[in-house]
Amino acid sequence: MESQQPSLFPEDQPPWELDAAEHFLVGKIVFAEPPFGPFDYRIPDDLVGSVRPGMRVRVPLGKSNRGVTGYCIAVESIRWRGDRLKDILSLLDADPLCSSKLLELIRWMAQYYVVPLGQVFESVIPAGVRTSAGVKTRVVLLASSKTDDMQQLERLPPKQLEVMKALLAAKQPLTLEHLRKRANCSTGPIQQLRRNGWIDSREEYYVEDRPSTEPITPVTKPMLSEDQRSAFEVVEEALDSGKHQTVLLHGVTGSGKTEVYMEAIEKVIGFGRQAIVLVPEISLTPQTRARFQERFAHVSVVHSHLTDAERHYQWRLALAGAVSVVIGPRSAIFAPVPNLGLIILDEEHESSFKQETIPRYHARDVALHRAFLENIPLVLGSATPSLESWNRVRCGTYRHASLPRRIYNRPMPSVRIIDLRSRRQGEGVGIISPQLRDAIEQTIHDQGQTILLLNRRGFATTIQCPACGRVLACPNCDLPLTHHRDGGKSVCHYCDFTMMTPSMCPSCNYEGIHFYGTGTQKLEIEVRNLFPNAEIARMDSDTMKRPGSHERVLDSFRSGKLQILLGTQMIAKGLDFPNVLLVGVVHADTALHFPDFRAAERTFQLIAQVAGRAGRGDRAGQVLVQTFSPEHFAILAASRHDFEQFASAELNHRQQYGYPPFASLARIIVRGESQKATEDFAELVGRSLNRINEVAQLHCRILGPALPPIAKLRNKYRFHLFVSSTALADLIHLLTRFAGETTAPSEIQFVIDVDPVDML
Numbered sequence: 003m004e005s006q007q008p009s010l011f012p013e014d015q016p017p018w019e020l021d022a023a024e025h026f027l028v029g030k031i032v033f034a035e036p037p038f039g040p041f042d043y044r045i046p047d048d049l050v051g052s053v054r055p056g057m058r059v060r061v062p063l064g065k066s067n068r069g070v071t072g073y074c075i076a077v078e079s080i081r082w083r084g085d086r087l088k089d090i091l092s093l094l095d096a097d098p099l100c101s102s103k104l105l106e107l108i109r110w111m112a113q114y115y116v117v118p119l120g121q122v123f124e125s126v127i128p129a130g131v132r133t134s135a136g137v138k139t140r141v142v143l144l145a146s147s148k149t150d151d152m153q154q155l156e157r158l159p160p161k162q163l164e165v166m167k168a169l170l171a172a173k174q175p176l177t178l179e180h181l182r183k184r185a186n187c188s189t190g191p192i193q194q195l196r197r198n199g200w201i202d203s204r205e206e207y208y209v210e211d212r213p214s215t216e217p218i219t220p221v222t223k224p225m226l227s228e229d230q231r232s233a234f235e236v237v238e239e240a241l242d243s244g245k246h247q248t249v250l251l252h253g254v255t256g257s258g259k260t261e262v263y264m265e266a267i268e269k270v271i272g273f274g275r276q277a278i279v280l281v282p283e284i285s286l287t288p289q290t291r292a293r294f295q296e297r298f299a300h301v302s303v304v305h306s307h308l309t310d311a312e313r314h315y316q317w318r319l320a321l322a323g324a325v326s327v328v329i330g331p332r333s334a335i336f337a338p339v340p341n342l343g344l345i346i347l348d349e350e351h352e353s354s355f356k357q358e359t360i361p362r363y364h365a366r367d368v369a370l371h372r373a374f375l376e377n378i379p380l381v382l383g384s385a386t387p388s389l390e391s392w393n394r395v396r397c398g399t400y401r402h403a404s405l406p407r408r409i410y411n412r413p414m415p416s417v418r419i420i421d422l423r424s425r426r427q428g429e430g431v432g433i434i435s436p437q438l439r440d441a442i443e444q445t446i447h448d449q450g451q452t453i454l455l456l457n458r459r460g461f462a463t464t465i466q467c468p469a470c471g472r473v474l475a476c477p478n479c480d481l482p483l484t485h486h487r488d489g490g491k492s493v494c495h496y497c498d499f500t501m502m503t504p505s506m507c508p509s510c511n512y513e514g515i516h517f518y519g520t521g522t523q524k525l526e527i528e529v530r531n532l533f534p535n536a537e538i539a540r541m542d543s544d545t546m547k548r549p550g551s552h553e554r555v556l557d558s559f560r561s562g563k564l565q566i567l568l569g570t571q572m573i574a575k576g577l578d579f580p581n582v583l584l585v586g587v588v589h590a591d592t593a594l595h596f597p598d599f600r601a602a603e604r605t606f607q608l609i610a611q612v613a614g615r616a617g618r619g620d621r622a623g624q625v626l627v628q629t630f631s632p633e634h635f636a637i638l639a640a641s642r643h644d645f646e647q648f649a650s651a652e653l654n655h656r657q658q659y660g661y662p663p664f665a666s667l668a669r670i671i672v673r674g675e676s677q678k679a680t681e682d683f684a685e686l687v688g689r690s691l692n693r694i695n696e697v698a699q700l701h702c703r704i705l706g707p708a709l710p711p712i713a714k715l716r717n718k719y720r721f722h723l724f725v726s727s728t729a730l731a732d733l734i735h736l737l738t739r740f741a742g743e744t745t746a747p748s749e750i751q752f753v754i755d756v757d758p759v760d761m762l
């Protein structure tokens with residue numbers, strides 16, 4: 003074995019100028035791939051002053067000194083310590099890609115989510131920015147330091163003096179063309195000034211100006227209702243305080259939360275600052291965008307369908323301060339606006355704010371931390387707040403503003419629970435109860451519209467042989483396949499494995515395989531049979547695959563052409579159609595019996611949100627909830643629109659079992675192709691977690707390894723462990739140490755998920 007003695011010049015190369023000054027500047031550089039760093043690199047003389055934190059650099063890495071791109075996270079002056087330092091090769095950015103505050107946010111994310119800094123960078127700085135998609139470079143001119151000498155300057159020939167005055171007045175670098183126009187001269191005097199050292203030049207990135215696509219037609223804003231005004235005053239107080247504060251805006255569905263947001267944004271823009279509005283991707287409809295674009299100039303909408311070039315363009319605009327409001331899903335929290343004044347997170351309870359790939363951040367927590375760093379208010383809005391946020395209201399950490407009534411005092415819809423258990427054998431074999439059927443009929447008769455929610459797509463959710471009991475499962479995931487009637491296929495909803503549904507049982511050859519459980523396809527067929535004359539559309543991820551299909555269905559629903567819209571949770575959220583008089587929850591129990599401590603919360607939210615689609619116009623709405631668990635407290639509370647009662651019961655339960663928000667939780671998932679090796683490694687993970695917990699005297703509880711509900715996914719066996727603690731610092735300490743000490747064998751991966759949302 004090679005000696006591990008540290009050597010001065012391990013690579014047999016002399017260090018850079020040993021006899022130079024004792025102090026010199028180094029850049030701390032991190033990488034997005036292993037080794038992640040940070041490593042110190044000397045800043046060569048010609049880059050001193052140019053290399054700043056938040057910029058990308060090329061540096062030599064490893065024995066081969068291959069050039070790789072890294073991120074500079076700090077510049078420090080150090081004394082030469084005798085170790086060999088390599089030089090930064092080149093600088094890739096003219097300006098930092100992020101402000102010092104964003105850099106601090108990145109550091110916090112790396113620490114909190116136990117992810118290497120370089121990987122956080124890669125997710126904060128969009129790929130289009132990193133690859134300079136769609137941008138060009140140009141030479142810009144700026145006044146040199148020679149201009150500090152006013153007397154010399156005044157002695158320039160008149161034409162040249164005029165050029166210098168124009169350049170100084172611009173307070174920013176100009177292209178030759180721009181400068182020529184501003185000074186109203188030929189290029190001659192400018193070139194003369196460059197030769198004589200009055201004007202410096204440099205290259206910069208730019209994105210060609212695009213004509214604004216939508217002309218903005220401002221609308222008159224409505225008068226705030228009394229409730230809206232008092233809610234706004236709470237937010238206003240936070241804005242005026244000049245300090246960080248979080249306000250939970252708890253407003254029932256249809257109470258006009260968006261108007262309150264917009265009033266606050268208007269105020270922030272008045273201060274010359276910018277606002278970020280985070281919404282779930284699914285709510286980022288053209289209607290939502292239009293509402294903001296009609297009200298404010300310079301709205302930047304960032305969504306997942308932007309091309310790299312467009313994203314880069316929006317990002318540069320934001321960075322330049324040319325955008326007042328950024329609206330987008332979770333990644334919009336990283337918008338590089340220079341003078342952020344307010345962050346709003348609408349539908350704050352939505353699980354789509356959690357990113358399920360590295361870094362597994364929750365935009366609500368990142369928003370909270372950014373608001374804290376920028377010393378600005380954060381507004382969280384929801385009709386069904388997360389229990390994490392609600393608990394902070396209870397503790398007095400967050401301020402509470404509420405909109406307890408709908409706009410114009412419209413009544414909340416009445417909710418009726420339909421007990422599916424009481425249906426006797428043979429009576430109504432379908433999934434629509436007679437009560438729901440009658441209500442739909444009545445609604446059609448009244449020329450209203452109906453929304454039917456069933457949170458399972460496909461036709462039948464279980465394909466089973468009635469003779470031997472075998473359930474058709476995915477060979478990659480070991481989960482039941484769902485039968486899709488179009489094309490007669492069996493599909494795995496986790497990995498998309500697809501096969502023709504056999505007519506014969508693959509185990510016992512019994513002819514006449516059976517389909518159990520109902521998906522939206524089967525619901526659609528039943529509804530079409532019950533109401534042959536009605537116009538019906540289905541909305542789920544199967545029918546919404548083509549871009550624009552979502553909008554087309556919603557448009558025809560809005561126009562009144564459709565009488566019944568049925569679908570998955572896609573239709574439960576955010577839609578504002580005044581003519582919806584009836585909402586039917588076809589099977590309220592789908593989410594209730596999940597092995598997830600948030601199962602009750604999800605069920606409550608889904609019912610309350612979909613119920614919120616009814617009765618938003620002049621006519622009152624009603625909701626019918628079909629369930630096998632009519633006395634479950636989440637379903638009862640949702641039927642009474644009673645969030646507080648639900649929350650207090652659920653929080654008691656969470657406290658009793660030590661679940662969040664009363665403890666911090668992390669999940670470690672181990673996966674690999676060999677079941678035995680995966681299990682062995684999971685056991686080892688458990689032992690090292692327990693050891694660190696003991697040695698470092700931390701107060702963490704370690705559960706597992708155990709089989710997760712999805713024990714096999716995409717051909718990989720899975721095990722998971724949970725670490726929880728009432729001391730967040732202990733939890734992070736444990737995970738950080740664990741991650742630092744642990745390398746998995748090459749065929750096994752482990753992921754750390756702090757504040758997990760997905761428990762499967």
Ligand code: ADP
Nearest residue numbers: 224225226227253255256257258259260261409
């Ligand atoms: P929420 O987000 O709370 O469900 P919205 O902000 O979408 O509610 O408002 C519901 C409806 O009420 C929208 O059509 C909106 O234009 C309208 N609205 C909101 N505030 C007012 C107001 N002060 N006066 C009149 N209409 C309003």
Ligand code: ZN
Nearest residue numbers: 476479494497
């Ligand atoms: Zn599968």
